[in-house]
Amino acid sequence: MKSIAIIGGGASGLFCAILLAQKGLKVTLFEQNTKVAKKILVSGNGRCNITNKNISKENYFSQNPDFVEFALKEFGFTSFEKFVNSIGLLLDVKEDGRAYPLSNEAKSVAKLFEEYAKNLGVNFHYNAHINSIKEFMKKYDAVIVATGSRAASHLGGNSDGEEFAKEFGHSIIPAYPSLVQLEIESKIVHKMAGAKVDGEATLFINHQKELTTKGDILFTNYGLSGFAILDISQTASKALLEFNHVSVALNLLPRLTQQQIASHINAMAKQIPTFTLLDILVGLLPLKIATNILEYLEISPHMHSDTINIKIAKKIANCISNWRFEIEDTHGFRHAEVSGGGIDTQEINPKTMESRKQKNLYFIGETLDIVGRRGGYNFAFAWASAFVCTKSVVSSND
Numbered sequence: 001m002k003s004i005a006i007i008g009g010g011a012s013g014l015f016c017a018i019l020l021a022q023k024g025l026k027v028t029l030f031e032q033n034t035k036v037a038k039k040i041l042v043s044g045n046g047r048c049n050i051t052n053k054n055i056s057k058e059n060y061f062s063q064n065p066d067f068v069e070f071a072l073k074e075f076g077f078t079s080f081e082k083f084v085n086s087i088g089l090l091l092d093v094k095e096d097g098r099a100y101p102l103s104n105e106a107k108s109v110a111k112l113f114e115e116y117a118k119n120l121g122v123n124f125h126y127n128a129h130i131n132s133i134k135e136f137m138k139k140y141d142a143v144i145v146a147t148g149s150r151a152a153s154h155l156g157g158n159s160d161g162e163e164f165a166k167e168f169g170h171s172i173i174p175a176y177p178s179l180v181q182l183e184i185e186s187k188i189v190h191k192m193a194g195a196k197v198d199g200e201a202t203l204f205i206n207h208q209k210e211l212t213t214k215g216d217i218l219f220t221n222y223g224l225s226g227f228a229i230l231d232i233s234q235t236a237s238k239a240l241l242e243f244n245h246v247s248v249a250l251n252l253l254p255r256l257t258q259q260q261i262a263s264h265i266n267a268m269a270k271q272i273p274t275f276t277l278l279d280i281l282v283g284l285l286p287l288k289i290a291t292n293i294l295e296y297l298e299i300s301p302h303m304h305s306d307t308i309n310i311k312i313a314k315k316i317a318n319c320i321s322n323w324r325f326e327i328e329d330t331h332g333f334r335h336a337e338v339s340g341g342g343i344d345t346q347e348i349n350p351k352t353m354e355s356r357k358q359k360n361l362y363f364i365g366e367t368l369d370i371v372g373r374r375g376g377y378n379f380a381f382a383w384a385s386a387f388v389c390t391k392s393v394v395s396s397n398d
């Protein structure tokens, strides 16, 4: 029986191990951590956004954007759902296409995948960090590198996949943190730490508008977090890597136009003469944000209604709808969910994930220069790349 080694017991490695063992191959999986699937366990805030019903190459960033197409077509949502159903894992598919385990717990996914692989006879080696693979390869008929990316180092994130690829002369696309918080050097931002709004973030690169995202915006003691920020971070992080000027404009109250906000402030001042300016603003925004907007604009929060005029109201409304900050940096790989860049996919066969430089050596999942948007797309590529790799390993070992 042919013997296959998988390095890395994350999403792609575990799935690959199951598929190969199902085909009767002898599979040994090496995981550096004491347990497998650490990123699955924390994914989707512990719920695991396991895939997306609307998978397409447009949801991925890469130097070679067409690379994902074959794998995603071969193993899309329907195939994945069929597989997970076959091991007893049912999915809850949301209206926007995001899929979660019906149990709503990432633990279910990690447990079922590991148990199922064990039942099939996959040989698990925990605490097994592989340092280099040239010699290692000689012991196996095929080696699959599923070591992930640098993102979230506390969960096992590293650049080992790139180092292994370099042993065989592969090129590397410079890595950058993705789906990550953004750092802003502004005392006023740091003072608002903990305050959150449902807003809009517009990214500017070299003063040109790039994209607008909607969702949570959370102020922190280093800058900004929240879904709207993570969603612009993928483009922002790459632009920072390339030394561009990057800034963000926040709309903290997108439900109202700037004109409506100004009119509201002005009207309230007339309606309740005993109110201060701060009293009026806390009807619109969290107290911390209201206080700091006034401090930023150098307007007294105690200003009384009778002194508030439309000019002041417009100034405040402009700040609420379009507060601009320069982005200094991302919050780094440790805090990133995923990493952009990685092994150059021009040197990998998209139909098999086999190295074009070394026969029987495969790279799958996040080791490659492929990164998906938020929404289950990163797991979707982990599953799809593992699937096409498995097909190739099985057929070349028949």
Ligand SMILES: Cc1cc2nc3c(=O)[nH]c(=O)nc-3n(C[C@H](O)[C@H](O)[C@H](O)COP(=O)(O)OP(=O)(O)OC[C@H]3O[C@@H](n4cnc5c(N)ncnc54)[C@H](O)[C@@H]3O)c2cc1C
Residues within 6 Å of the ligand: 007, 008, 009, 010, 011, 012, 013, 030, 031, 032, 033, 036, 037, 038, 039, 040, 042, 043, 044, 045, 048, 049, 050, 051, 128, 129, 130, 131, 146, 147, 148, 149, 151, 152, 155, 156, 157, 158, 160, 161, 336, 337, 338, 364, 365, 366, 367, 375, 376, 377, 378, 379, 380, 382
């Ligand atoms: C906080 C967080 C939340 C996320 N939420 C989602 C989500 O909801 N939906 C989604 O689609 N994606 C999500 N992701 C991204 C997703 O987890 C990854 O894209 C996915 O896990 C990549 O799978 P992988 O198999 O390539 O790598 P990983 O899952 O990272 O697995 C790599 C494994 O290889 C091991 N390893 C590394 N080097 C070695 C070595 N030399 N020897 C032995 N073992 C090694 C690591 O310890 C690790 O277990 C999230 C990530 C994080 C950090």
